Amino acid sequence: MLFKARLKRACNRQGHAVFVLIICLCFFLSGLPLSAQKKSRPKQTNASATHIVLTDKETSRYRIVVPTAATPHELKASQVLQDYLLQISGVALPIVAANKGRSRYEIVLGQNERLAEAGINVDFNKLKEDGFLIKTDSLRLVIVGGNEKGTLYGVYTFLEKYLGCRMYSPKVKVIPTQKQIVLSPINDLQVPVILFRDTHYRGTWEAEYTDWHKLDHDKEGGRPDWxxxxxxxxxxxxxxxxxxxxxxxxxxxxxxxxxxxxxxxxxxxxxxxxxxxxxxxxxxxxxxxxxxxxxxxxxxxxxxxxxxxxxxxxxxxxxxxxxxxxxxxxxxxxxxxxxAYEYGRxxxxxxxPRPNVNIMLCSIEVNRDKPINEDPASTDFRRDVEEWGKIAKDIIVWDYVIQFNHLISPFPNLHVIQPNIAFFAKHGVTAMFEQGNREVGGEFTELRSYLISKLLWDPNQNVDVLMDDFLQGYYGVAAKPIRTYINEMREALQKSGAPLRIFGTPYDAATTYLTPTLIRRYEQLFDEAEAAVNQDSKLLERVKIARLPLEYAIMEQAKKNFTGKQGVFVKTDGKWQVRSAIRAKIDSFTDLCNRQGVTQVKEWSTSPEEYRAAMYRLFSQGMKEHLAYNKKVKFLSPVAESQPTEAGRMLTDGVRGSHDYAFNWFSFSGKDLEVVIDLEEIKPVKRIESAYHQFAFWLGILPKKVEYSVSMDGEHFEPVGLVNNTLPIDQYGAIQRDFVAEFAPRNVRYVKVKAYTIGNTPEWHPGAGRPATMRIDEIVVE
Incomplete structure (x- = not known):
């Protein structure tokens, strides 16, 4: 309005001819056609020699200039910039091709002929495919990138670094509004050391998140160049x-x-x-x-x-x-x-390797409690990285940042992500695949995705600054107790000196970073975080999702403890009952998982509903002091000498296994199970049950059949039941099956159970020719 008022005063003083002259002079100086001058323009003050005023009070002189033969990525970059500038300032800048007129007020995008005209020299070879240059030049802003998505990546970096935008997750973005966008001088050249960057978190597959965070996969998580x-x-x-x-x-x-x-x-x-x-x-x-x-x-x-x-x-x-x-x-x-994996590492x-051979080097064996370059246990792996680096021209590292058996579980490895990526970059690695959680959900999935993406682009960034920025933006005022939770868990792990492994469990950590005392402290911190945001439903839901791993750990430790302190069962008035605190957790845990869209709590198996069903199965089975409870077990097969000392006790201790075969399941390979239980006195028996676990993908396979027989003298046995398995072994999820025989009551002292293995897996199986593993958790006699 100020510009129009000045024109009106000039017209009143000098008449119509002067008015026209002033208008023509202004248009000439601005370089804009008359049709572009429909709105008032921001005033470019004397400070414009060092600052650029892109927008001011919903007006702008600027336009976005793309190359005459712009690539699809350059066109997309212009549309992204136009859209976000509109959201930030309320101004819709026009997009024009470089051959459509000239102006002093331009945002020049891409490998643009306007660069040569302005005398701006860019070394495109140095930019490679994804690098970019953000530069102010007089009144121009230039964002130019490499041959692939460099310009698009430059635009997203400009929005984030210079305009304060953030994309914390596909659903959580921050776009601050500004009445005036003023740019100080910029000369920002970025070329990534890691040329191929991918992290396997489902949330990162969203198209804009992928581009914003400069990742190399498509909307299905695939890699088009592979x-x-x-x-x-x-x-x-x-x-x-x-x-x-x-x-x-x-x-x-x-x-x-x-x-x-x-x-x-x-x-x-x-x-x-x-x-x-x-x-x-x-x-x-x-x-x-x-x-x-x-x-x-x-x-x-x-x-x-x-x-x-x-x-x-x-x-x-x-x-x-x-x-x-x-x-x-x-x-x-x-x-x-x-x-270069396991035996071939x-x-x-x-x-x-020939020049056109790529080596995919895998870090599956290393610990995650210490950075690779500091961990004495990683000496062999460091040697392998260095030796491959000397002989191979093309190396991609497959790294792991997830606990596979427990995808939703506390896993305090955040402190090693940055030094590990920096270690690989230092040793000539130019491509990285960070295997996170291919399923929806997991511990701090959004935070992990954010940190890894940022560090793959620039491994030397300050991870504490990145983390604090994320926590504040994503959790609001709950950020402080959540950061304290992260710090204290890390400190507890480091103080314990225990290794952190990708195949670990919450009950392995019961003496290190998940002790009962620490768990109570963590619960207090999350109570504080929830209280801080209890008036904001969105933030409260995010805090509760962040708490899911802690709830999961409590339930898993309870199953391991079973009847001990904080176990699933407690004895009240002489009867075993489900501990109310554990029963109260399973439904809220599962329902929140379902709201979040969590697909699995364990790699390749166990959906939240299957986890709930396994818990309720455990509740219903209960802690039973049945006729065989704590009775002696004699092994006929496999021979007792080849089994751990606790093997016999595991089959009659009343402790039941659940979805995870790593505990409360007695496991062995390549043999039938044949055991005899001495009830120690003659008792009437009418029912025998034994439970088995199948996870066929990893060779844990149900028996073909189970035979039950009974005896009075321990030598002459009478068959009382035969149960055949009817479930296939090509369903690779976790399955629990009870093999139950019921019969007319008879007096018995000895009970024999024989479960027949399928032997070696068939040729079509991923473990072709290898012996099947049998897993059994309890023999119940009633």
Whole structure:
């Protein structure tokens, strides 16, 4: 309005001719066509030599200029910038092509011809694919990026770093409004050291989150540049097609050919691999990376030819690299990736990967309580990183930041994420895949996703600053007690000196960072956090979700303790009852998981509803002092000498297993179960039950059948029940099954239970040819 008032006064003083002259002069100086001057414009003061006023009171002289032949990513960058500037300032800046006129007031995006006109030199080779430059030049703002998404990444960084925007999760964004956007001088060049950046958290798959945080995956979590990802031997040489007629194509393990891995020195295997890979590439020719990599087991080939190479090279990676090099020769325009994982992690002595071979190095064995570069237990892994770095031109690290058996469980590893990523970057790693939770939910999922994404782009950022910013933005005034919770749990872990493992459990931590005393302290902190935001339903829900892992840990420890202090069951007036504090947790826990959309609480198995069902199964089974309770168990198979001393006691101690096979389940492999229980005196019996656990993906498989028989003398047994299994072994989730025999009452002293294993797994199974594991938790006699 000030500009219009000045024009009106000029018109009144000098007349119409002067008025027209002033208008023409203003348009000439601004460089804008008449049609653009419909609104009042912000005044560019003398300070404009060092500052740019992009918008002022819902007005702006600026426009967004894209290259004449803009790429889809550059066009998207312009639309993103336009949209957010509108939300921040209320001003919709026009988007124009570089060949549509000139102005002094421009935001120049992308690899734009306007750069040369303005004398702005940019080294695009230095920017690579994703790097960018944000720069002020006189009155211009320039955001220019590498050949892929660099310009788009530059726009999101500009919004975050210079305008205060945040995207904490796909559903939580901060867009501060500003009446005036004023920019100080900027000269910000960013080129990531980690060129391929991916973290496996479901929430990061949302399209804008992916772009905002500069991640390399699509909306399904896939990687478009990868035609095949990992564990591909069976896909390239399918056992169902070849094993029966050509077992020699597969691993020789303990003198027997098994379809667990490939025989990598068999010429026919190489030929079939190349043929099938060629077909797959023809179906997806734009993909660059193709994995030719070991299956997820340790049964590699030990035939004479394979063993000779591996012994010469000092590692089974020898036969792997020789084979993959031969494949890579056939595809010079593609990159053939292979795993340096478990048995193949150590680099070969003399063999070198070809230039078009990618090494995917996996850190599955290292601890998560100390940074890799400080942990004495990680010495071998550090050596492997360094040795592969000397011989391979293309390395991607597959790192792990999750506790697999308990996806919703306290896992205090946040303090090692930054130093570990920095360690890899320092040793020449240019691609990283951080395996988090592929399912929805988990401990601090949003925080972990945020930190990892930021650190993959720049490993040298201050993680405390990043964390505090996130906690404040995501939890509001509850941030302080939640940060205290994170700090105190970390301190307890470090003080204990105990290792933190990705296959650990909440009950392993009962003497370290999840002691009863510490749990009470953590509950107090969350009570404080909830009270701080109890008037804000959204923040309160987020705090309760952050509390879920603590609730889960309490329930899991209760199952382990069972009848002990804080266990599931308590004896009241001579009767075992479910402890009310534990019963009260399961429904609120499950309901909140369902509201959040949590899919699994354990890798590959156990949905929240299945977890609830397992808990209620435990409640209903109760703590029973049945006829066989605490009675002696004699092992006929497997032999007692091969079992732990507590094996017999586990079968009659009244303690029942639940969804997790890691505790309260007696496990063994490759044998039938045959045991005899002495009831110590003759008693009437009418029912015998035994419970078994199946997690077939990891070889835990139900018995084919269970036979029950009884005896008075312990030598002559009468059959009283036969229960056949009717459940398949190709359902890889967790299953619990009670095998129950009921019969007419009879007097009994001895009870025999025989459960028949299926033997070795069939050829189609992921653990093909390996002995099945049987898991049993209790034999109940009534």
């Amino acid at each position: 035609g095949m990802w990992v564990h591909t031997f069976n896909e390239l040489v399918p056992p169902q097609n070849y094993y029966k007629e050509h077992p020699e194509y597969y691993s020789l393990v303990n003198g027997k050919r098994l379809p667990t891995q490939l025989c990598l020195t068999n010429p026919a295997v190489l030929e079939i691999t190349v043929q099938n890979l060629r077909r797959k590439i023809a179906q997806n020719p734009t993909a660059t990376y193709w994995s030719v990599s070991q299956n997820d087991n340790r049964n590699y080939c030990t035939c004479d030819n394979c063993r000779a190479i591996d012994e010469r090279e000092g590692s089974p990676s020898g036969s792997i690299i020789q084979f993959v090099n031969q494949v890579a020769v056939q595809f010079p325009d593609k990159i053939i990736s292979t795993l 150590k680099a070969p002595k003399s063999l070198r």
